[in-house]
Amino acid sequence: MIQESQKDRSILVKFDHVGLSYDGVADILSDVDMVIRDGDFRFLTGPSGAGKTSLLKMIYLAQRPSTGAVTLFGENVNQMPREQLPLMRRRIGVVFQEFRLLEHLTAFENVALPMRVQGVNQNEYAQDVTELLTWVGLGDRIFALPETLSGGEKQRVALARALVAKPDLILADEPTGNVDPIMGERIMRLLVELNRLGTAVIVATHDLDLVRRMKKNILRLKGGRLTLHGPLKERTHKPAAGQDQGAAASRSAMGAG
Ligand SMILES: Nc1ncnc2c1ncn2[C@@H]1O[C@H](COP(=O)(O)OP(=O)(O)O)[C@@H](O)[C@H]1O
Ligand SMILES: [Mg+2]
Numbered sequence: 001m002i003q004e005s006q007k008d009r010s011i012l013v014k015f016d017h018v019g020l021s022y023d024g025v026a027d028i029l030s031d032v033d034m035v036i037r038d039g040d041f042r043f044l045t046g047p048s049g050a051g052k053t054s055l056l057k058m059i060y061l062a063q064r065p066s067t068g069a070v071t072l073f074g075e076n077v078n079q080m081p082r083e084q085l086p087l088m089r090r091r092i093g094v095v096f097q098e099f100r101l102l103e104h105l106t107a108f109e110n111v112a113l114p115m116r117v118q119g120v121n122q123n124e125y126a127q128d129v130t131e132l133l134t135w136v137g138l139g140d141r142i143f144a145l146p147e148t149l150s151g152g153e154k155q156r157v158a159l160a161r162a163l164v165a166k167p168d169l170i171l172a173d174e175p176t177g178n179v180d181p182i183m184g185e186r187i188m189r190l191l192v193e194l195n196r197l198g199t200a201v202i203v204a205t206h207d208l209d210l211v212r213r214m215k216k217n218i219l220r221l222k223g224g225r226l227t228l229h230g231p232l233k234e235r236t237h238k239p240a241a242g243q244d245q246g247a248a249a250s251r252s253a254m255g256a257g
Helices: 052-059 082-089 107-117 122-135 151-163 181-196 208-214 245-253
Strands: 011-020 029-037 041-045 067-072 092-096 169-173 200-204 217-222 225-229
Touching (some): 029 225, 041 052, 052 200, 092 151, 107 122
Parallel strands (some): 041 200
Antiparallel strands (some): 011 067
């Protein structure tokens, strides 16, 4: 019997008719249905204020849905006993736009922190921490303090920290928002490489140029609703005259031509 290959991959996250309202009046998100499977890579796009961060928060259990059901690793979050939440959270690594490193700890100690919090012995995680920092290109900055690191370096420390507990799913919320474009590209490539090695990844971003280059599937938030698209098409750099009306319109809107 022929089966779609995606049916064979286990479901990590499932949203059924999920709605979110912070004040009980206005809906930020409504009727959101989605499935994230093992090995998926998704860009979560939409303008500022569209609800990208809110949606990610419901996945990493920092926000409960107002309506509908969120299922994480096969368990309904609403029915989960409180003491089970930390175990669920450990299976998810999160990277934030503003890095959230502890300034008085070295890169090594920041990456090691999730393991220390779990009470793991240093000799059990030290090699992993060093390998992760080397993988993100910071093998020579292992004992640096955050204040001596650039934005791109801090974000790579934050990525290593998100990975140290070997999560099944990585969520990155505007990970390139505070780094320069070249470093943004490098961080995206690390996330793509990580996904190739088997970890599911969701990246929230409003940087459509970056999304376009990566050719990955897109979850698009608009008006509180979610739609799934294939990858955005790459823009041709030099459109023939009259063939790219969007580019022509934006050029004229900028007063050029
Ligand atoms: N904790 C909160 N309390 C009240 N309103 C919030 C809260 N967090 C976000 N919002 C509002 O929800 C909407 C979506 O925000 P957010 O999820 O941060 O969007 P995005 O990440 O796409 O920019 C915005 O209008 C924002 O002001
Ligand atoms: Mg946001």
